[in-house]
Each structure stands twice: as C-alpha cells, then as structure tokens.
Amino acid sequence: MDKLQADESLIDDVVVLKLAGLIDSGTSQxxxxxxxxxxxxxxxxxxxxxxxxxxxxxxxxxxxxxxxxGVRKNSGDIKLAGMRPDVREVFDLLEFNTLLTPxxxxxxxxxxxxxxxxxxxx
Numbered sequence: 001m002d003k004l005q006a007d008e009s010l011i012d013d014v015v016v017l018k019l020a021g022l023i024d025s026g027t028s029q030x031x032x033x034x035x036x037x038x039x040x041x042x043x044x045x046x047x048x049x050x051x052x053x054x055x056x057x058x059x060x061x062x063x064x065x066x067x068x069x070g071v072r073k074n075s076g077d078i079k080l081a082g083m084r085p086d087v088r089e090v091f092d093l094l095e096f097n098t099l100l101t102p103x104x105x106x107x108x109x110x111x112x113x114x115x116x117x118x119x120x121x122x
Contacts (some may be wrong), residue, residue, distance in 0.1 A: 014045040016064035020052035023060030044076020047109040051082030
C-alpha cells in the first residue's frame with residue numbers, strides 16, 4: 001500500500017482516526033488537513049489508530065508533533081493506538097513519548113480519556 005487512507009468515527013465525544021498505509025512527505029499533507037479539519041470543528045479528543053500503518057517518516061511524525069500543541073490549547077489531546085513494532089521503535093528512538101502517549105490498542109486509548117476526565121473532576 002503506497003498511499004494513506006484515513007477514516008473517521010465518533011465514539012462519545014472522541015474522534016477515532018483510523019489510518020492505513022504510509023505516512024511520508026507525499027501523504028503527510030492529508031494527515032495535517034484531517035487534523036486541521038477536526039480541530040476547526042471543535043473535535044480535540046482524538047485517538048489515532050495506527051494498527052494498519054506500515055511506516056511513518058520524519059515528515060509524518062512532524063505532523064503529530066506540530067498538531068499536539070494546538071489540540072491541547074483547546075483542552076484536548078491526541079492519543080496514538082496500536083503502533084506496529086517497526087513504527088513504535090522509531091517513536092521510542094525519537095523519544096516522542098514525552099509529547100504523545102502511545103497505547104496498545106484503540107480501546108485503551110479511548111479509556112484514557114475517561115480516566116483523564118475523572119482525574120480532572122476530583
């Protein structure tokens with residue numbers, strides 16, 4: 001698969017962005033446009049399901065890093081779910097875990113929003 005496919009679904013107030021393919025300099029604009037569209041509509045709780053993503057280049061990682069500040073400024077967050085081992089290895093090497101929280105699967109990422117809200121209420 002040489003292009004990026006993106007599908008959105010809404011679970012409660014969280015958008016699940018399911019990606020498949022490659023995120024590189026040729027496809028990263030699609031990802032940036034999706035994030036910009038979501039945020040402009042007030043959707044700032046986002047789970048990105050990466051279980052079908054084979055590769056993320058530096059341009060792709062740059063989109064995630066660039067978007068997180070604006071999302072958090074609007075009281076939201078981006079959670080990454082289901083990274084394949086090769087993708088996770090690069091994520092760990094770049095030490096992006098200081099900026100973005102990875103989860104084993106989309107269910108854990110979705111649950112983390114509930115846990116975060118419960119902490120804020122107490």
